[in-house]
Amino acid sequence: MKEMIVKVKNVVKRYSEKLALDHFNMEVKEGEILGLLGPNGCGKTTAINCILSLLNFDKGEIQLFGQKMTPNSYDIKRQIGLVPQEVSVFENLTVRENIDYFCGLYVDDKNTRRRYVDEAIEFVGLKDYVKYYPKKLSGGLKRRLNIACGIVHKPKLIFLDEPTVAVDAQSRNFILEGIRKLNQEGSTIIYTTHYLEEAEMLCSRIIIMDNGKDLVSGTTEELKAMITTSEKIVVSFLSLEDEMIDSMHKIPHVVDIEKKGEDLIIKFENGNNNLSNLISFITEHKLTYRKLYSQLPTLNDVFLELTGRELRD
Amino acid sequence: MSHFIRNCIYQGKNLFREGSYTFWVILYPIILATFFYAAFGGMMDPSFEDLKVGVEENSGITHVLEEIDFINIYEVSKDELVQKFENDEIDAFVDDNLNLTVNKSGINQTIIKEVVEQIKQTIKLNRPIDGSEFSVSYVLGRDQESNSLTVIFYSLIAMVSTYGVFAGVETASLIQANLSNIAIRINSTPLKKQNFLIAGVMVSLLLNLFANAALLLFINYILKIHLFNNIKYSTIIILLGNLFGVILGIFIGVSNKKSSTKTLMAIAITLLLSFFSGMMGPWIKVMIDKHVPFLSRVNPISIMSNNLYRINFLGSTKSLGEGVIILIGYCIMLLFASYLFLRRKSYDSI
């Protein structure tokens, strides 16, 4: 059985008036890539800072590697890597010096350190920039440096706080690929994001967060199975009267029909033959459509059903 | 140990490469020194150190005057007197009864007159005569104008010895998670906060001492102003000034949240203290000494500049002990106050 590396139980964190974490729970098993998914301001960064004992919290319990985490838990810290949300590097040290400095806080042996630093530079693709100062790097390259400084010592547990914000699509894929590789090499990953696809693509398990609470947790499939909508069919008719929409509600398993511009999004709950039932209806009423396709629900649908709001990129 | 050295090297590089740091700590003092030299240079009295006093052969007064640093003694017989005066070989003549003869009036004559007056008084009071005492009380008592430049330079040196304040501010913000992003990262590593701080303090001290040395060499060899006679005590004062500066910086750093105001605050504090110690012109110092003497006894920069002045210019160590104790007291107080902020390891808000 895989070991439980992170245990967060009923943590409450209040910033003077604002309740940032509201009985927040989270458990992470060794080897997972856990996605912490939620909109801006839902408390992702606060959760990480509490877990790392950088922030005090009002209530609850946090354990890392089976031990209570405190600001003085240096043995625990030794096994952790943090990629903070804000770029956090020395402004007047070069790319290589920055990576080497942080590596040196964990790795004593000179040769090992040199190898690790080289690998981290390779990993984030900053080979051509080793002598650059951070202020000369573009925003995306700075983020890559920020990542390198957090993972260079090959930690067992890595926190990545929205590492791909403001990074172009190509760099983003590069980074995601790298994170998968870190995971394959044995690191457990905690990854916060508000990008749905990213979480879906990368994470082996996802916790959806809102207003400081953990709403649900599970694999993408499990999350999608939790909601009533199991299939969405998008149709675009040439013309359609409103009464016709009403009669569509009588098609078996239809739970909701939403009009979005030209498109009609018909949501079905669990059930078979939804598409053929719809097509029968269309033929029966002699309707003309321009396009018609079936969609599986996305995490956005999950979030929508849980909170009544959309979580869009 | 190697961890410590690595921290020193990297923190040192990070500080030293900071443009504003190099400017304030290295270039700015040299620019100020040059500026003061150009602006106030005329006030320096070059003949001050060699007043030429004629005395009678085998005069009883010789041994007293000999001890006064800035007086050179010439044995002159009364017959030669007129000629010596005319050739400017002596500024004044003192006979065995302490009667003073001069042939013109000037600053040199005034100084000699005052010294002689004091010798007379001491004799009247039946106190043992010690030449160095006269020079001390004389120079302290007289209008300071003729050695303005010296006062200004001692103030300048006192001020820049506290310029570790900038490095202190920077070091503090690098390690306090509520002050900077990088501190969040550093505090998530196994590096102990105190180790980072100690390395930061060491580096700040070293860099600032290096900057001080650059300034002193500049003053000594380029401006050719010789300020130091007593290297040992001067070094103690400058070292204490450095320690005070760095600790003040740490205190300013940890006790304030916003970073842009902190450097300004450091500049303002050091500049104000230096101003009161007479760096912008000695009149302010004279005024403070007269009306609020307490202020110059507790102003750390005054303590340093006054003591540098007394030690090197007057050869007096009278107020050194008190000064050292007050400075150390400040360091301990600021250190303790900083500790109250620093010992917090996790925050309510970052």
Ligand SMILES: Nc1ncnc2c1ncn2[C@@H]1O[C@H](COP(=O)(O)OP(=O)(O)OP(=O)(O)O)[C@@H](O)[C@H]1O
């Ligand atoms: N230092 C602070 N003082 C007061 N309120 C804060 C502080 N930091 C965060 N908050 C508030 O707490 C809530 C949670 O913030 P947090 O930064 O954890 O969100 P997040 O999920 O990381 O958001 P984002 O996706 O934008 O990074 C927000 O409403 C935020 O405004």
Ligand SMILES: [Mg+2]
């Ligand atoms: Mg955040």
